[in-house]
Amino acid sequence: MISYALRESRTLVLMPPISSDALVLRTYKLGETSKVVVLLTRDRGKLRAVAKGARGARPRYQSSLEPLSEVRVGLYGRQGAELLRLGECELVHSAFRAGARGLDAALALSYFAELLDAFAQEGEAEDAVYRLALAILAAVEGGAETGVLARYLEAWLLKLHGIYPPLDRCAGCDSALPAGDRRYHRPAHGFVCEGCGPASGPVVGALDHDFLREVFARPPAAVVRRPSAGELEAFHRDLIRRHLERDLHSHRVLRDVAREMRG
Secondary structure, rough: OHHHHHHHHHOOOHHHHHHHHEEEEEEEEEOEEEEEEEEEOOOOOOEEEEOOOOOOOOOHHHHHHOOOOEEEEEOOEEEEOEEEEEEEEEEEEOOHHHHOOOHHHHHHHHHHHHHHHHHOEEOOOOOOOOOHHHHHHHHHHHHOOOOHHHHHHEEEEEEEEOOOOOOOOOOOOOOOOOOOOOOEHHHHHHEOHHHHHHOOOOOOOOHHHHHHHHHHOOOOOHOOOOOOOOOOOOHHHHHHHHOOOOOOOHHHHHHHHHHHHHO
């Protein structure tokens, strides 16, 4: 009984206000006039907050809560609460200009937001992920190809979370892999040499191997090489699905749109 009372008292303790730069990942409705905002904060990782008055004829936050808007927020609440309260929310940079490039860019931004939301850690600061997201958004706004940026973001999120296999070492015997194709072996969670094969697949071709080496060495706007038409995308999608144990909604949307455009 005493331990329960102590737990209850701790949950009632107000925490110091949080002030942080953040990216809006998504929002969803709450009641008649409010929204729940999912934020990727620079200082605290992924957080959720109630934005009171964010809906209605005179929304309090106006365009600040659009997906992938860069904002500076004040958050308030109690220790251990799953939902905080959004106070001030200053728009630093809008993703509208990037999304206005056309349908491809708008769909890509939606995918990027869902991908970041899926990988971001609850309540854990990941400065590398935050800087990666900002670099991707700047590259979209600068006119970079969205397909290249999608593979870039996927590769780096998988790498930062320890999922992407080393490109140049055999997962079986740790020997150096020769130039050329990379053969992935699912039981080993990596690429293997001929001696440790046969590999279960898939195969990442030499073109994609060279692209990935550049991805891991350069910022997104500076990548010159292009990935293959679909092989690398399929490989990344499989890694993401196995890690998350689900498909991303945006994958289905992008596939359906591509099918419609092909007629």
